[in-house]
Amino acid sequence: MQQTFLAIKSDGVQRGLIGKIISKLEEKGFKLVGMKLMKVSNELAQKHYGEHKDKPFFKGLVSFITSGPIVAMVWEGKDIVSSLRKMMGKTNPSDADLGTIRGDFAVDIGRNVVHGSDSEESAKREIGLFFTNEELISWQQDIQKWIYE
Secondary structure, three states: OEEEEEEEOHHHHHOOOHHHHHHHHHHHOOEEEEEEEEOOOHHHHHHHOHHHOOOOOHHHHHHHHOOOOEEEEEEEEOOHHHHHHHHHOOOOHHHOOOOOHHHHHOOEOOEOOEEEOOOHHHHHHHHHHHOOHHHOOOOOOHHHHHOOO
């Protein structure tokens, strides 16, 4: 099974959306294998958003993700990177479809509630930034036989 990284950003935490977002992924049939409530350091934020280092919005990204606690998670499932991207909705909430996380819970692009890996390579890198191997739990979810052929 494929793994991906999802963070509920500070705005989602402050607005009490943690349970609703996790429920959407559980209801879809994905398996949670790692989770922690944490404050992101400036150093970690800069590594995480390193690909945007030379862009004008980089400073704002770093400032926002370090402004309050986030919930960092690793989820597992078949084709989860692309499936979760669809569930999140477009980056700009005004373009996101209703029924997606951003379409339902966000209004402004700078406060779009979640971050999710955009590729398998990004997922591996981001999981490695936020979690050690020991923090990820391998477990058998009995319901999987009812989700996958």
